[in-house]
Amino acid sequence: MPDPPPHVVIxxxxxxxLNAARALARAPVRVTLIDRRNHHLFQPLLYxxxxxxxxxxxxxxxxxxxxRSQQNAHVLLAEARSVDLHAKVVELDEDMVAYDYLVxxxxxxxxxxxHDEWAPFAPGLKSIGDALEIRKRILLAFELAEREPDARLxxxxxxxVIVGGGPTGVELSGALCEIAQHALSRDFRRxxxxxxxxxxxxxxxxxxxxxxxxxxxKAREQLEHLGVEVSTGKRVTSVDAxxxxxxxxxxxxxxxxxxxxxxxxxxxxxxxxxxxxxxxVEVAPDLSIVGHKEAFVVGDLAGLKQDGAPxxxxxPAAMQEGRHAAYNILRSIAGQxxxxxxxxxxxxxxxxxxxxxxxxxGKIRLSGLPAWIAWLGLHLLFLVGFRNRLVVLxxxxxxxxxxxxxxxxxxxxIRRKQEGRNEIVRPGSIAPRSEPEAAGRR
Amino acid sequence: MPDPPPHVVIxxxxxxxLNAARALARAPVRVTLIDRRNHHLFQPLLYxxxxxxxxxxxxxxxxxxxxRSQQNAHVLLAEARSVDLHAKVVELDEDMVAYDYLVxxxxxxxxxxxHDEWAPFAPGLKSIGDALEIRKRILLAFELAEREPDARLxxxxxxxVIVGGGPTGVELSGALCEIAQHALSRDFRRxxxxxxxxxxxxxxxxxxxxxxxxxxxKAREQLEHLGVEVSTGKRVTSVDAxxxxxxxxxxxxxxxxxxxxxxxxxxxxxxxxxxxxxxxVEVAPDLSIVGHKEAFVVGDLAGLKQDGAPxxxxxPAAMQEGRHAAYNILRSIAGQxxxxxxxxxxxxxxxxxxxxxxxxxGKIRLSGLPAWIAWLGLHLLFLVGFRNRLVVLxxxxxxxxxxxxxxxxxxxxIRRKQEGRNEIVRPGSIAPRSEPEAAGRR
Numbered sequence: 001m002p003d004p005p006p007h008v009v010i011x012x013x014x015x016x017x018l019n020a021a022r023a024l025a026r027a028p029v030r031v032t033l034i035d036r037r038n039h040h041l042f043q044p045l046l047y048x049x050x051x052x053x054x055x056x057x058x059x060x061x062x063x064x065x066x067x068r069s070q071q072n073a074h075v076l077l078a079e080a081r082s083v084d085l086h087a088k089v090v091e092l093d094e095d096m097v098a099y100d101y102l103v104x105x106x107x108x109x110x111x112x113x114x115h116d117e118w119a120p121f122a123p124g125l126k127s128i129g130d131a132l133e134i135r136k137r138i139l140l141a142f143e144l145a146e147r148e149p150d151a152r153l154x155x156x157x158x159x160x161v162i163v164g165g166g167p168t169g170v171e172l173s174g175a176l177c178e179i180a181q182h183a184l185s186r187d188f189r190r191x192x193x194x195x196x197x198x199x200x201x202x203x204x205x206x207x208x209x210x211x212x213x214x215x216x217x218k219a220r221e222q223l224e225h226l227g228v229e230v231s232t233g234k235r236v237t238s239v240d241a242x243x244x245x246x247x248x249x250x251x252x253x254x255x256x257x258x259x260x261x262x263x264x265x266x267x268x269x270x271x272x273x274x275x276x277x278x279x280x281v282e283v284a285p286d287l288s289i290v291g292h293k294e295a296f297v298v299g300d301l302a303g304l305k306q307d308g309a310p311x312x313x314x315x316p317a318a319m320q321e322g323r324h325a326a327y328n329i330l331r332s333i334a335g336q337x338x339x340x341x342x343x344x345x346x347x348x349x350x351x352x353x354x355x356x357x358x359x360x361x362g363k364i365r366l367s368g369l370p371a372w373i374a375w376l377g378l379h380l381l382f383l384v385g386f387r388n389r390l391v392v393l394x395x396x397x398x399x400x401x402x403x404x405x406x407x408x409x410x411x412x413x414i415r416r417k418q419e420g421r422n423e424i425v426r427p428g429s430i431a432p433r434s435e436p437e438a439a440g441r442r
Numbered sequence: 443m444p445d446p447p448p449h450v451v452i453x454x455x456x457x458x459x460l461n462a463a464r465a466l467a468r469a470p471v472r473v474t475l476i477d478r479r480n481h482h483l484f485q486p487l488l489y490x491x492x493x494x495x496x497x498x499x500x501x502x503x504x505x506x507x508x509x510r511s512q513q514n515a516h517v518l519l520a521e522a523r524s525v526d527l528h529a530k531v532v533e534l535d536e537d538m539v540a541y542d543y544l545v546x547x548x549x550x551x552x553x554x555x556x557h558d559e560w561a562p563f564a565p566g567l568k569s570i571g572d573a574l575e576i577r578k579r580i581l582l583a584f585e586l587a588e589r590e591p592d593a594r595l596x597x598x599x600x601x602x603v604i605v606g607g608g609p610t611g612v613e614l615s616g617a618l619c620e621i622a623q624h625a626l627s628r629d630f631r632r633x634x635x636x637x638x639x640x641x642x643x644x645x646x647x648x649x650x651x652x653x654x655x656x657x658x659x660k661a662r663e664q665l666e667h668l669g670v671e672v673s674t675g676k677r678v679t680s681v682d683a684x685x686x687x688x689x690x691x692x693x694x695x696x697x698x699x700x701x702x703x704x705x706x707x708x709x710x711x712x713x714x715x716x717x718x719x720x721x722x723v724e725v726a727p728d729l730s731i732v733g734h735k736e737a738f739v740v741g742d743l744a745g746l747k748q749d750g751a752p753x754x755x756x757x758p759a760a761m762q763e764g765r766h767a768a769y770n771i772l773r774s775i776a777g778q779x780x781x782x783x784x785x786x787x788x789x790x791x792x793x794x795x796x797x798x799x800x801x802x803x804g805k806i807r808l809s810g811l812p813a814w815i816a817w818l819g820l821h822l823l824f825l826v827g828f829r830n831r832l833v834v835l836x837x838x839x840x841x842x843x844x845x846x847x848x849x850x851x852x853x854x855x856i857r858r859k860q861e862g863r864n865e866i867v868r869p870g871s872i873a874p875r876s877e878p879e880a881a882g883r884r
Contacts, residue, residue: 038585038852055497057849064629065850074631077585077852095589128853143480143519147537187506189516394836407499408507410480410519411570 005029005072006333009090009099011080011267013040013063015315016299017105019322025070027330032097034090036079038062041128042383044315045392047168049131051175052139052183052405056128058392059383080106082270085292101294101329104267104281105322108300108313111263111278118239122258125168132411134257138176139410141255142184145191152252158196159253161244163236164260165202166209167350170219172257173200174353177226183405199229199251201244203260206232208350208358210312215358218367222356236260262313264301276303276310285340287325294332296325304341311343315382320344349375447471447514448775451532451541453522453709455482455505457757458741459547461764467512469772474539476532478521480504483570484825486757487834489610491573493617494581494625494847498570500834501825522548524712527734543736543771546709546723547764550742550755553705553720560681564700567610574853576699580618581852583697584626587633594694600638601695603686605678606702607644608651609792612661614699615642616795619668625847641671641693643686645702648674650792650800652754657800660809664798678702704755706743718745718752727782729767736774738767746783753785757824762786791817 005028010017013035021033039060048054067073078092083102090097110124123133138160145157162173176198184193200207200223206216207223207230220230238245243252264279273289274282280303281289287302289295299318304311311317320343328338347361349371357371366374376396383389447470452459455477463475481502490496509515520534525544532539552566565575580602587599604615618640626635642649642665648658649665649672662672680687685694706721715731716724722745723731729744731737741760746753753759762785770780789803791813799813808816818838825831 038581038850055499055849056853057497057851060851062629062850068629075629076589077582078589128851132853139480140519147518147520187504187510187517391833391836394833407497408480408504409499409502409570411498411574 006100007032007098008101008103008329009034009097010103010105011035011083011090012105012107012299013037013075014043014105014107014299014318016107016302016318016322016325017103018063018066019319020103020105020296020298020326021067021073021322022070023323023326024329025072027072027326027333029072029101029329029333031070031073032076032099033063033067033073034076034078034080034092034097035063036077037127038064038077039128040066043126044379045383046125046128046131047171047175049128049407050125050134050138050172051179052135052408053175054392054395055407056132058395060128080267083267083295085271085273085289085295088294099294101332102296103322103325103329104271104295104297104301105299105318106265106267106301107318108262108280109265110258111261112258113261115239118258121239121241122163122244122256124258125172134172135407136410136412137255137257138179139408142180142188142191142193142196143410144254146188154191155197156242156252157254158191158193159199159243159251159255160196161199161201161251161253161256163201163239163244163256163258165200165204165207165230165232166259167348169200169202169257169259170207170223170350170352172259173198173228174223174226174351174356177228178353179405181227183408197229197253198227199231199253201234201236201246202230202232203235204232211348211350211358211360212365215360215365215367219350219352219358222352222358222368226353226356262300264303268297268301278303286328286338287321287341288328288338293338294329296328298322298325304343306343312345314348316346317343349378351375448542449474449540450543450545450771451476451539452545452547453477453525453532454547454549454741455479455517456485456547456549456741456760458549458744458760458764458767459545460505460508461761462545462547462738462740462768463509463515463764464512465765465768466771467514469514469768469775471514471543471771471775473512473515474518474541475505475509475515476518476520476522476534476539477505478519479569480506480519481570482508485568486821487825488567488570488573489613489617491570491849492567492576492580492614493621494577494850495617496834496837497849498574500837502570522709525709525737527713527715527731527737530736541736543774544738545764545767545771546713546737546739546743547741547760548707548709548743550704550722551707552700553703554700555703557681560700563681563683564605564686564698566700567614576614577849578852578854579697579699580621581850584622584630584633584635584638585852586696588630596633597639598684598694599696600633600635601641601685601693601697602638603641603643603693603695603698605643605681605686605698605700607642607646607649607672607674608701609790611642611644611699611701612649612665612792612794614701615640615670616665616668616793616798619670620795621847623669625850639671639695640669641673641695643676643678643688644672644674645677646674653790653792653800653802654807657802657807657809661792661794661800664794664800664810668795668798704742706745710739710743720745728770728780729763729783730770730780735780736771738770740764740767746785748785754787756790758788759785791820793817 008029010033042059045059064075081091112118141157148154162169180193180196208216268281281297287296298321300313324341349359351357355369357375359366359371450471452475484501487501506517523533554560583599590596604611622635622638650658710723723739729738740763742755766783791801793799797811799817801808801813
């Protein structure tokens with residue numbers, strides 16, 4: 001009997017893992033891709049699910065379906081608990097999987113800079129579940145404001161704080177302003193959603209730190225034009241059920257969203273190898289784990305420096321790394337030395353709202369409508385799965401023309417007191433008023 | 443100051459409540475519609491969410507948006523705990539609302555015929571949350587079968603039992619067969635989803651009891667043609683984590699869905715008035731609660747008989763009753779006597795699968811493709827919201843042409859052991875096999 005082909009185990013079905021798997025399609029290997037979720041997520045559009053513009057399945061496709069025709073690939077729904085790099089075995093929830101080559105692509109999770117106690121009050125945005133939770137909190141805040149007789153509390157329900165001025169924070173705050181001003185504007189009787197405050201807090205001196213300063217400035221102007229209050233140089237010192245503290249200052253807000261920090265996924269720590277300060281795995285230039293040339297780390301979990309700066313935690317980098325790890329695996333199998341990875345930055349794009357975006361494409365820098373059109377086209381192009389592209393295009397066209405949001409659903413259990421909030425229940429009365437309209441529109 | 447216009451409180455934003463609210467649009471009343479969910483649900487298509495064909499927001503629209511332009515209507519997201527019919531007050535979770543007229547339209551919930559302990563093992567289908575739970579269980583069963591080395595357990599994961607042969611049971615079982623045979627068929631390596639067993643259990647002697655016997659027979663033939671094992675005259679005597687008992691017989695199945703019984707919603711019992719055996723509220727012919735001529739009950743919660751038979755718990759009846767209650771309220775306000783309700787049955791339609799359905803339109807009875815086209819057209823016509831119709835039409839066209847299912851997402855926490863299941867964790871191994879394909883395709 002001939003030797004079985006080498007077994008490549010890939011942990012994680014995000015951009016990095018999926019690209020590694022696909023790059024091995026015609027290779028003489030057996031591939032097992034393991035993810036604890038059944039779907040690949042188009043994370044750059046996740047904020048659109050969180051803000052009720054898109055449905056989860058518009059941006060998520062079963063990994064199994066993507067790899068359907070790749071006959072050498074096997075997909076397992078399971079959570080990898082740890083990796084024994086010496087025994088070359090991955091421990092799953094109930095099983096063990098042995099590998100010849102390993103690609104760890106389990107990505108990143110939120111980091112609250114040592115304040116994990118803030119997590120229940122300020123959810124971050126990484127998974128479909130996170131997006132639905134944020135969507136629920138946003139929509140529920142308007143519903144609770146409509147029921148709230150006390151003006152001060154009503155204002156707190158209508159104040160939204162986004163912590164972190166990177167791409168996610170910028171996108172979330174822009175989209176939130178648009179919901180409040182357009183999609184919801186005529187739906188309430190006592191409150192005027194258009195008067196909601198959306199506050200974007202950034203610790204450094206400008207939003208979109210990774211962009212050129214001129215584009216940061218353009219982004220800020222577009223955000224402020226939409227109605228976002230942009231506040232830079234502000235460090236959050238506390239987050240609780242009722243607001244955010246900034247040193248001596250305090251903002252009363254019932255909805256706080258976290259877009260500030262990420263750290264390597266928990267699996268990174270379980271490897272028993274050196275990590276960077278952000279919890280990423282230190283890798284050799286060829287993306288392998290130092291001392292384990294058959295094990296690679298790609299995507300947000302890989303702590304790689306290039307020209308003195310860390311390779312950014314963005315989808316294109318993860319895709320390039322995934323393909324590169326696959327390439328190095330094939331070289332190893334063929335008995336050739338592995339080669340160093342080099343990230344090719346093809347540009348950055350961040351969207352702010354309807355017709356508003358910034359794009360840094362190396363020599364060309366765009367903002368406003370041209371940048372937005374570039375963003376739209378590129379994201380549609382890269383959205384996995386033909387069907388989804390059509391549906392998403394339709395949803396976008398619809399919401400652009402109608403200012404409407406298609407997915408304004410509050411699902412899951414509804415608690416008047418949100419997770420971790422210890423609000424005092426006041427007995428109140430909302431008996432009918434003689435002039436129900438008079439109390440409306442502040 | 444003139445008297446304020448009368449206050450009409452409507453509990454529930456389903457077909458009954460929403461139609462009552464809309465029928466009062468131009469009337470000199472103030473309307474408060476209270477629902478514990480923010481959306482109206484197009485329940486006849488809920489099984490399509492449960493079987494991954496449609497997204498939740500395709501069949502759910504915010505109640506607020508539907509009533510956006512109805513200036514006399516006010517929507518509250520709140521749960522009605524009880525009603526004091528004498529004081530004319532509704533008690534909400536934290537507030538009280540006084541009414542002049544009341545329409546109770548809180549619908550029905552599952553009934554396990556006194557065996558509520560079966561609920562965790564056999565979820566029913568009433569809400570978006572239920573549909574997502576069922577979708578998760580169905581998709582997860584295939585995933586767990588793929589991981590399962592033991593053939594007997596693998597068969598149990600691939601056995602699906604639907605209890606109840608009414609329209610929901612028929613629709614669910616037909617759709618489940620289609621998923622297994624088409625959408626998933628090429629996605630797995632070790633199992634062949636097309637060999638999943640789908641068993642429809644009905645206690646009486648035929649499926650679709652409320653239809654003419656000839657249509658029941660046609661429906662059964664179409665189900666069996668799809669691959670559903672239809673079993674009539676079978677009473678379920680136990681349901682647990684590992685299967686269903688039918689007297690001495692037993693079916694090993696890890697996924698059991700409940701489509702057998704409904705009972706009036708909990709609020710009905712809180713009214714302190716006589717209920718039918720099914721927990722519905724006994725109403726006078728004009729739909730009012732006996733002894734409380736300003737309080738009406740409509741929809742699935744109303745226990746009304748017509749020509750000796752109960753008015754069926756279907757959407758058209760709820761819509762007619764909602765509008766009729768509104769009409770009687772307006773007559774009362776005008777000092778005129780209320781009039782008795784009469785249900786006009788315009789026909790029944792049940793779909794079975796791709797190109798398969800039965801329709802009983804009085805004199806005309808259809809089955810197969812003509813019935814399916816009638817079903818498609820009618821459901822699109824009644825689907826609330828123009829945008830949704832287009833999206834749903836697109837999704838249907840896509841899944842018809844491609845046999846694919848667009849919403850195959852497993853969301854929420856994934857437990858290998860489903861709710862209430864006390865399966866023994868066996869240490870296993872899924873180390874790579876030398877010939878990964880050989881173990882596949884049974």
